[in-house]
Amino acid sequence: MTICSTRRSAAALLASLVLAPCAALAQDYPAKPITLVVSFSAGGNNDIRARQLGIPVAAMLGKTVIVDNKPGASGNIGHDFVARAAADGYTLGIGAMGPLAVNPALYPKMPFDPQKDFTPIVMIERAPLVLVTRADKPFKSLKDVVEAAKAKPGQLTIGNAGAGGAHHLSGELFKQTAGIFMLPIPYKGGGPASQALLSGEIDMMFEQTYAALPSIQAGKTRPLAVTSAKRLPSLPDVPTMAELGYPQVTVSNWLGLVAPKGTPPAAVKKLNETFNKALAAPDMREKITGPGNEIGGGTPEEFAAFIAAENRRWAALVKSAQIKLD
Structure with missing residues (x-):
């Protein structure tokens, strides 16, 4: 065996060792219930949509989706909880327009960075x-x-x-x-x-x-x-x-699904596919569009780019209109 072929074999072995855990995670995830954090009180649109989506998502994944309300500080408390959670795919959050795109320009100090501390998964809806x-x-x-x-x-x-x-x-x-x-x-x-x-x-x-x-x-x-x-x-x-x-x-109050930064790509992919399927179901589409909202969907990359654009947009308006917290 030549030196080159030996190196190729070693590289292939290393790649298989690296990819094996990812493949295993994709097959095994989720292995336990998932917590979905809502940063606002029960009964609001964020909470209702989380609970509505949790039912078909749980059925498709084969594990319970537990909705956990953590309201306060215009949504910052719940989002901070998600940002600090273990990046294992078992703590997710309903990412909202305020905490992810507006609050950074309003609050003198934020407990998290919306563009660095989360992994965007999918846009859920625009209102x-x-x-x-x-x-x-x-x-x-x-x-x-x-x-x-x-x-x-x-x-x-x-x-x-x-x-x-x-x-x-x-x-x-x-x-x-x-x-x-x-x-x-x-x-x-x-x-x-x-x-x-x-x-x-x-x-x-x-x-x-x-x-x-x-x-x-x-x-x-x-x-x-x-x-x-x-x-x-x-x-x-x-x-x-x-x-x-x-x-x-042209404005919409929006919400999507986010996870802590560093969540395994295999889990992100599976969650994105599952939530896209749930959003495409006729009954879910009616629940969203019937009251006047618009269906989200799409890739994690599209949602990340949207969050970044919204940050730029609202920071400029907050500054030019001299908007201050009450």
Whole structure:
């Protein structure tokens, strides 16, 4: 045997030794229940979607998926828990827009780095917003809002669910893009902001589509525009902000699946494939799109690139609009 052939044989043996554990993990994973951390309280959209997906995912993987709520600090507590967990594929997190893309620009000190401490696995869904006003308000179109705001700067009020939330960011983007000034009115959550809209306390707000639909369907509020890239099946007659000349105001509150940095690639691959299958199921698609949200899916690389782009986008807006925590 020549020296070259001996070296080739040694290299092949080394490669097989390195790849063997990965192949074994791909076959054996998961060997025990998986914990899926939700960084917000039970009953919210993140929690509901985690529990809905946990059922088919558990069936496909053959192991229980346990949803564990760890709310607090605008989602930072739960995300920090995931970032510090063992990178073995058994602790996962519902990665949300706020902690992964907005909070780094808002908080003077973050307990984790969204782009260095996680392994993105898959986008789950995007939740666009809709600009709504009370049905008895004079605004029949987005054009009416812009004209009124320019005629009376600072007199129109636009509510939001708190500094740095998707409601607030959408409003700030709209104001900047349209060159108008409306008075932002913050509330402690989407529920109180919605009640303020219905009572006439504020003129309008960007509201999550799934939350806005009941009032729209009841005729209590009027939708003026949606922030999705395309018209929504749940609101087919409502134009997008892009259609009306404001493509910059294409916004979605999103969530996806993340794991601690260093999670084995074989586990990431298996989780990505499994969650993509769960998202493609007709009943799951209806649960997501029925209330006005959009299906995610895709590769870990696509989700990682999206998170990076969102970080750049919202950091720029937080700085230019001088957004501060309440």
